[in-house]
Amino acid sequence: MDMEENTASASRGSPSAQMQLRTENPATMAEVARLLAGRTRDIRLTGELRRLFRERSWPRTAKIIRAWMTWVAFLDVLTLSLNAILLPKAIVMAMLAPACILPPAALATAFIWRKPRAYWLQKISIIAGLLLILLSVALVGVSAGGEFYERHLNIMLFVAITAIIIFAIPLAWTVTVAAIALGLYLVFQLLNPNLEPGNAVAATLFFASGIVATVVARRTMTILAQKTFLLELRDRSRVAELADANARLERLARTDPLTGIANRRWMMETLHHLWNGGMNCRGCAMLMCDVDEFKKLNDHLGHAEGDRCLVKVAGIIQSSVNGERDHVARYGGEEFLVVLPGADEQEAIATAERIRKSVEAASLPNPASRVGPYVTLSIGVAIQPPDKASISPEQLQNEADAALYLAKQAGRNCVLLHQPDAAGT
Template identity: 95%
Template sequence: MNIMLFVAITAIIIFGVPLAWTMTVAAIALALYLSFQLLNPNLEPGNAVAATLFFASGIVATVVARRTMTILAQKTFLLELRDRSRVAELADANARLERLARTDPLTGIANRRWMMETLNRLWSGGLNCRGCAMLMCDIDEFKKLNDHLGHAEGDRCLVKVAGIIQSSVNGERDHVARYGGEEFLVVLPGADEREAIATAERIRKSVEAASLPNPASRVGPYVTLSIGVANQPPDKEFISPEQLQNAADAALYLAKQAGRNCVSLHQPGEAGT
């Protein structure tokens, strides 16, 4: 009998027995102990009751210990759940901050800072050895669009142009960023001169075909792009990303001088090299 009771009490303490079952087992154990004590012919009733009370104190201590362990386990679980939730929230907040740090909030594409970091990383990885092209894209007469139609329409124009440029390049290889204001920088890793010009023309024609209104523009009634192209072949002298970008800027200036809504290729010896 004592062995059975010892096993029952040990099971209550060690295993996660619910409180209701703990009380049930405790009550059954106490009743059995009292019954066996009263039926024992060698014990007087007073001694049997005293022994039962002593046993009951042990049962009560067992129930209290089980209840305390249950409460502690629940608190531990809740604390772990809270900590996991906080870690997940922190990771999500960090991810949002990372996206904000590298994304232009208006257009949703990469910003200038992220593009510069990407260029430096690509150059460090040997991109200059494989060749690269840059396109500097500028919306023609954008200030007139803002002044005539309002800044809200100007913002919508920037968003649509950014989407057109993004959809006109190879998303798995190429990089597009809003460089500032109405300018966009496109990086084409591994592209040669022919591919760079073809990509620039595809972007320019797609923007023109979108027929986004710009009634005050001297170029035409719709939004157009001027694009400067600079290319570094893999067999030429290596230059820095800043130098290649300056070359694309110089080509863009020539496109503006040529009447806008066109693509201009940077030639060696021009300003910006």
């Protein structure tokens, strides 16, 4: 049976319960959908859903139980103190012993519900605690006698009804509490010298109808709370699915579908972010890499082989740079742009040479190339020194592109650094 919730809003729960909800699996969500598709009154939580609901509802349930028990103990002591002032001493002394049962029972129950404990211990504590509280209230009236006899039996039923209404505990526990209250009432009424047995039974049946209605209402409240909990699970799952879908779309929008590295759009956004953040003040280098004779590779080996070549080259470039600092993107066709924030001329040239040699060493076939039988790269390098006047990322990129053009003219499969005073740049 579920640790029932007091109100529908209680399903918001604690942070730890919210963390638990992230453990939802397809089977759990399928069960959520099945329960929500049926009638509300047929909702029954089992397995993982019951565990999640218990964890979600326990903090609020425990807080209510602790507060109720504490106040009942306080009011019992306060009432006994007032009776000591207002009532004859003989009656007060008769009330004293049974009245002293209630505070320890209530406070002990509140103590047990301070933190989650074994299910059986929670069950025993709440049922035993309420039994002693109800018995104490009843015995106070029985011991005092006279007008106090039936009055305190009615008070006992009132206490039981309030507990049934506000305690979000399993239905079996609630029924047990109701049975205890009605049983005590019937026994003490049958022992009441001022009441006929028939009247005692009739009075018990009268109060039983009210308590049964209260139990049914409590069960309805629980079912509605469980439905709210299921709706929240469903909404949480849908939000998570939507967030995942948006994240996938965002990745697709910024990723080259062939090579899996960043695309031109993402690189341009990154460049503007770096420049707006003042990255150019610490220097930056750009490498424009181009696969030599790529058109001949496509014409001779086919576009499928050309695609495989681009994928491998992209992987080689990515593995040749500092993944935590540097940025690599497919700029278009067979061109790749590498950005090295904070790199100086020496580091940029060394990185470019490492990329070029790694691609050449991979021995990817390009039999129609005039450079050699394998795929090679030409790389243009442009530097933005930290001690020079800053230029825009577009200008730095144009310089790298100009250096690449010169590398192509120089015979390909080489690295050239852009020189500001070079002709044609």
